[in-house]
Amino acid sequence: MKFPPIYSILLIIALAFLLRVYKSGTYALYLDEKYTVVISQGIVMEGANQKDVFFVPGKKYFTPKEFWKEKTFADYIEANIRSDIGNSPIYYGVLWVWLKLFGFSDFSARFPSVIFSTMVVGMVYVFVRRHFRSESLALLSAFLTAIEPFFVAYSHMARNYSMSFFLTLLATHLFLLIVERQRQGRRDTPWKLYTGYGLVFVLSLLSHYLTITVFLCHALYALLFIRPLKNWLPFIYTAVVGLGVVSLWFIFGGGKYAFQTLAYQAQLYGSLAQTNPYNNGFGIILPATLSNVAIRSAPLWADLLMFSNGLGQIEALGIRNMFIAFVLGIGALVALHRYLQTTSSWLAVVFGLLLVVGMPLYTVPRLAYVVLAAFPSFIYLLVLYLRRHVIRKDRSLIWFMAILAIVPTLFLVVMSFKNNHTYGLMQRYSGFSFPYSIIFVAMMLRQFWLMPGTIKLILGVVLVIQSYLVANLLVRIYQDRDPKYTYFINPRGPNPYIQTAERIKVNYAPGDTILYPSIKLNPRDSIEKTYSPYSIMDAQWTNFYLPKDAEYWQRMDTTQTDKVILIKGNTGKRIEIFDFQGTKYRY
Structure with missing residues (x-):
């Protein structure tokens, strides 16, 4: 009995939701997510609109109740324009409503991303089914979207990207x-x-x-x-x-501040690319030479197609090794083309051998080189599918999908040359292309299934290898140790501010005082400059997890930069609540 399509897509959507919600609240919020949450609550990071709470002359203490006082609409505007150049106001509004309804927690802050990312899967199904008139292609595209590592990774972030996709x-x-x-x-x-x-x-x-x-x-x-x-x-x-x-x-x-900030950032990153490309606090920022842009953008192009995910890591794979794999891949493509014309069995053998014969030649034998050698053949499968299964009137639609898959990344490349730095070459800024590139991957797989048995077996082995590599990438994402998508090599621990708040609630008694560390600020422009020369971020973030009506006495301690300390009011005893140890626990 044929399985009804409605049940199939519901199972795929359920799978997508489970992959996205799994470990969604496990790791602490990282810096961009912190900005997301403070903006959604009408608070400016470092307190530009909280002058009456922190560091007020003659005011000895502040409390969570003062921190959480009602914000005006102007506060929300200022938080957005100072902390994100006015970008994404709709997303911050959605998050504000969500947190009002379901309460504040790291998991809750990320859950809208889980929902929107799951909705992308359903939307891909509707899109392909309606415009390509193929139930099977729609289901396959939706399944690939469900397991796409990029979508899974960004569903775990309290950021606007899943909504925008x-x-x-x-x-x-x-x-x-x-x-x-x-x-x-x-x-x-x-x-x-x-x-x-x-x-x-x-x-x-x-x-x-x-x-x-x-x-x-x-x-x-x-x-x-x-x-x-x-x-x-x-x-x-x-x-x-x-x-x-x-x-x-x-x-x-x-x-x-939008255009002022964009101009300033272009100048800043361009200057860093020329003077300090590696140890600048922003990551690797290189001058926008042709080779630098090619190397930095290669992963963006490769990762758009799931079967080539990871094959754009030029520095990791090595240009020499990639050249060998590509040359062998062209030879394999010729053998495949000739085999489909003649069905000579020896050509199938040659095709398979050319995919693996380079192993002794690579400096480090890796399965990724086998996949890279098969890359031209998979592109050939796409061409075959388009020639054999796409009717003439749909060809403009195929061109449209290609434009949508290419232009967003091409835009980043053009802007990189314009601004003379590579900082903006990030997958999340061109992630709008993924749904359309996934449709092309689904077409390749449809054509793969129609291949003769021997070819299907050989390419099937390659797909198993790539599936293993993609699954391993998903594991690293869940372990929070894939810098490409999670930005971390060493996994984050539990949220240190939650731990700090919980210890305060356990140890605090009326008359006690909580001291927060204060790092000296070095603002780079007028937007970052606040009324205080010292950071209040640790105090702000701890108060997010304290009861909103609490009257805990708190103040800033500008004599040290790492420890939250509770001073007992009756004895003066100092209790160390948490030690951030520099940047170790400040993600």
């Missing part, structure tokens, strides 16, 4: 529905469809500014494939109105 895919879906009706010559396109597209356009831009790259793809598609030109008009009107709505956010506060 969902919104841009939804926008592309609505865009194609409108185009389809135009091509059918229908003049009754519901106004709700245009309104929905415009609304998602606005929400996308206000979830992350770089979603504009997806809408540039929409515009490029219209330029190349939409005729007559009058059909452009609804999209032009939508873009003008949408940008007008977004501009209101910039005009009324959201853009106060």
Whole structure:
């Protein structure tokens, strides 16, 4: 009995949810997530809008109750523009509502990302089923989306990315529905469809500014494939109105620091690339030479396709080894092509041998080189699928998917050359491309399944190897030790601020005083400069986990930088609550 598709997609969505919710709250919030949470609560990191709480002349103490006092709308605006250049206000609003409804915790702060990332899986299924008219391709695409390490990793972060990935895919879906009706010559396109597209356009831009790259793809598609030109008009009107709505956010506060900060960051990172590319506190930032950009962007291109995930690590794999694998791969591709024309069994043997014969030649034999050698053959499978299974009228759709898969990363490459540094070459900034590249991977796998038995066996072994490598990547993500996606080599421990707050609640008695460490600040620009020359971050973050109505006496201790200390009021005894040990526990 055939398994109903509805049950299949529900199982896939359930799998996606489990993969995303697993260990979601295990590790402490890292720096960007901390900014996310404080912005959502209308608080500026380091307290630019909390002057009446910390370091007030003549005021000896502050309390959690003062820290948690009601915030004004202006506080939320200031928190957003100071801490994230006005980016993602819609996401912070969603998170604010979520935390109001379900309470504050690390797990709760990350849960919207889990939900949006799971929704991406369902949206991929709807998208492929509707626009490619293939149930099997839709289910396979949804399954690949469910297990994609990139989506799993970012579902574990209290950041805007999962929301933006969902919104841009939804926008592309609505865009194609409108185009389809135009091509059918229908003049009754519901106004709700245009309104929905415009609304998602606005929400996308206000979830992350770089979603504009997806809408540039929409515009490029219209330029190349939409005729007559009058059909452009609804999209032009939508873009003008949408940008007008977004501009209101910039005009009324959201853009106060945006362009100033972007210009400053371009100058800062460009300067660091020239003077201190390795030990600058931001990671490796190289000058934007052709070779540097190629090396730094290669992982972004390779990881878009799950079967080539990890094959862009040029520095780790070695140029010589990659060259050998690629040359052998071209030879294997020729053998595969000839085999499909002649079905000569010796060509199948040659094909398999060429994939593995390079092992003695590599400086370090790795299974990844076998996958790399098979890369040209998998691209060939995609070409075969497109030639044999995509009808002529759908070819513009294939070009559209290719544009969507390429342009966001290409935009980062262009901006890298423009700003003369490689800092912005990060997968999360072009992650909008993943749903479309996954569709291409699904097509490759469909064609793989149609291959003759011997070829299917050989490439099946390669797929097993790559599946093992991808599964190992997922394990590292869950262990918090994959710097590509989790940013950490050594796993984070439990949240130190939760531990600090719990120890305070156990040890505190009326009359006691809590002292927080204060690191001397070195602000780089006017946005980072607050009223205090000392950091209050540790105090802020501990108060997030203390009771909101507590009257604990707290103050800053500018004489030391690492320890939270409780002073007993009746004896003056000092109890060490927590030692951050420099950066060891400050993630």
